[in-house]
Amino acid sequence: MTSILFVCLGNICRSPTAEAVFRAKLPDSVQIESAGTGAWHAGEPPDLRAMAAGRARGYSFAGQTARAVKEDDFTRFDEIYAMDSRNYKSLLDQCPKAQRHKIKRLLDLTPDSAERDVPDPYYGGDAGFEHVLDLIEAAAQAWLDKPD
Numbered sequence: 800m801t802s803i804l805f806v807c808l809g810n811i812c813r814s815p816t817a818e819a820v821f822r823a824k825l826p827d828s829v830q831i832e833s834a835g836t837g838a839w840h841a842g843e844p845p846d847l848r849a850m851a852a853g854r855a856r857g858y859s860f861a862g863q864t865a866r867a868v869k870e871d872d873f874t875r876f877d878e879i880y881a882m883d884s885r886n887y888k889s890l891l892d893q894c895p896k897a898q899r900h901k902i903k904r905l906l907d908l909t910p911d912s913a914e915r916d917v918p919d920p921y922y923g924g925d926a927g928f929e930h931v932l933d934l935i936e937a938a939a940q941a942w943l944d945k946p947d
Contacts (some may be wrong), residue, residue: 800924801811802830803871805905806884806890810835810865812928813917815845815880817905817935819858824939836889838867846921873898880905880938883916895917904911906934 803825805817814833821831843865844850850860873894879902881887885910890902906915915936920927 800828800830800912801878802876803832803878803880804838804868804876805831805833805880805882806816806836806868806886807833807857808835809837809921810867811840811846812849812919812921812933813867813931815860815863816858816928816931817880817882818863818919819853819860819940820935821833821835821939822933823858824908824943826856830876833863834866834868834872836868836886838891840865841867848919848925848928849931852925856932860911868893873901877901878903879907883919905938906940908945909934912937930944 803821804812807813810833818831818833843895845863846858853860879890880902881890881902887902887904891899894902904915908914914934917931920931
């Protein structure tokens, strides 16, 4: 069984959205979770705006609550995707050397994209959440299309 962890800063916007999108698009045999590099929102549900945008496209956020990355995440998960370069660097700093190969930026899956980071929509308007969904949906399709 493949396991994937998605990571953003607070685990309330981008990474829960990635969790919802990938759960909907990938086979049930893939274990999918999300976390944040910070614990400010631990125990909270995803951002209401992120959920509204995702639900409008048919995604479920059921059962999701924010949590911080834990030390054992680096051994438990096969693939760890950071939403942006800042979180990528934070993960590399926390990760044991032997597990660093698992950490990538989500948009590394879409090398033809002009963007390398999934932008944080937290302080913006609804269009930011839609843009995040567009980027994550493209990454999910790229993950499905990648050769084994």
